Amino acid sequence: MDAFSYVLFGLFGLIVGSFLNVVALRVPAGESVLMPRSRCPECKETLTPLQLVPVASYLILRGRCRYCGTSLPLYYPLTEAGTAVLFVLAYGRWGWxxxxxxxxxxxxxxxxxxxxxxxxxxxxxxxxxxxxxxxxxxxxxxxxxxxxxxxxxxxxxxxxxxxxxxxxxxxxxxxxxxxxxxxxxxxxxxxxxxxxxxxxxxxxxxxxxxxxxxxxxxxxxxxxxxxxxxxxxxxxxxxxxxxxxxxxxxxx
Missing domain, CATH: 1.20.120 (Four Helix Bundle (Hemerythrin (Met), subunit A))
Incomplete structure (x- = not known):
């Protein structure tokens, strides 16, 4: 269980956490988790890949939509970071x-x-x-x-x-x-x-x-x-x- 594996699981958790945000938002609304692409909940502008980097995009944009300036919910980065932490803990507990x-x-x-x-x-x-x-x-x-x-x-x-x-x-x-x-x-x-x-x-x-x-x-x-x-x-x-x-x- 080397440092590289911990980093790998952390990055994997961030990516999965980003998808879990989509699941948590769209499934209760009866929407597809695959289409359409992620968009601002306020102005509905489609987000670019650079705006979807887990946690980092939220911090760079200071928690606001690039297009309309609306504050984005804090649960976006918390879900991503939380999933990353849990995946790292899981790897530490059970390894490969x-x-x-x-x-x-x-x-x-x-x-x-x-x-x-x-x-x-x-x-x-x-x-x-x-x-x-x-x-x-x-x-x-x-x-x-x-x-x-x-x-x-x-x-x-x-x-x-x-x-x-x-x-x-x-x-x-x-x-x-x-x-x-x-x-x-x-x-x-x-x-x-x-x-x-x-x-x-x-x-x-x-x-x-x-x-x-x-x-x-x-x-x-x-x-x-x-x-x-x-x-x-x-x-x-x-x-x-x-x-x-x-x-x-x-x-x-």
């Missing part, structure tokens, strides 16, 4: 192994749903359902645990959130349920449950902070998808370490 066939698509999906849930409070089925099919098939061949642990993950993680949704009468959205069912297929039932536990803890702390700062009311809905995404990524990459810390040095 087949597990990257799971890690990179899973992390990419988590980036997209974080983007859409924060912006629209929506986790698109067109992202999570194909993810379910992909991980279901892939885990038949690429796995470190018996195949049934991943199948059980689908049932347990998805079923748990569905039960919460029923008992809370809508307190958990369908998108969250499908996301956790997909995660169960990708990382197995144990890591999926740990991911949900971390997401609940983190979401509770953030929600409490927003209430204390009077940035949200008790009845205000807070997007839970980003917390699930953080929990899934953390549990998948560092689950064993975090579990040991939680029980021996953490909050208990």
């Amino acid at each position: 192994s087949l597990e990257l066939l799971v890690a990179l698509p899973l992390l990419s999906i988590l980036v997209v749903i974080t983007h859409t849930d924060l912006r629209l409070k929506l986790i698109p089925d067109k992202v999570t359902i194909p993810g379910m099919v992909y991980f279901c098939l892939l885990r038949l061949f690429v796995r470190s645990d018996p195949w049934w642990e991943y199948a059980l993950g689908f049932v347990v993680a998805g079923g748990l959130l569905m039960l919460i949704a029923v008992l809370s009468r809508g307190g958990m959205g369908g998108g969250d349920i499908k996301l956790m069912a997909m995660a169960g297929l990708a990382i197995g039932w144990k890591y999926a449950l740990f991911a949900f536990m971390m997401a609940t803890l983190l979401g509770g702390l953030v929600g409490m902070g927003l209430l204390l700062l009077k940035r949200a009311g008790r009845r205000d809905a807070i997007a839970f998808g980003p917390f699930l995404a953080i929990g899934i990524a953390a549990s998948y990459m560092w689950g064993d370490v975090l579990w040991h810390w939680y029980w021996n040095e953490g909050l208990i």
Whole structure:
């Protein structure tokens, strides 16, 4: 795992992150992710390749459209940079192994749903359902645990959130349920449950902070998808370490 490989995965993450911006913006709108070419959301001018260099173009243009001067959303460079960081972490965790066939698509999906849930409070089925099919098939061949642990993950993680949704009468959205069912297929039932536990803890702390700062009311809905995404990524990459810390040095 040399420096060149880390740089390679970082650059690859930037490129993929640029495409994930397109996916997150166009899929909820029912548009093609391939056509037309990227354009300014305000004046609709088509952007040149030099204006689409991940992160760098945003910085050079000072976050504004070259044609109309409209401020461009900060989530563009954040998505690109965030994806690059996640890809580098994935390479550091698994190196050049087949597990990257799971890690990179899973992390990419988590980036997209974080983007859409924060912006629209929506986790698109067109992202999570194909993810379910992909991980279901892939885990038949690429796995470190018996195949049934991943199948059980689908049932347990998805079923748990569905039960919460029923008992809370809508307190958990369908998108969250499908996301956790997909995660169960990708990382197995144990890591999926740990991911949900971390997401609940983190979401509770953030929600409490927003209430204390009077940035949200008790009845205000807070997007839970980003917390699930953080929990899934953390549990998948560092689950064993975090579990040991939680029980021996953490909050208990």
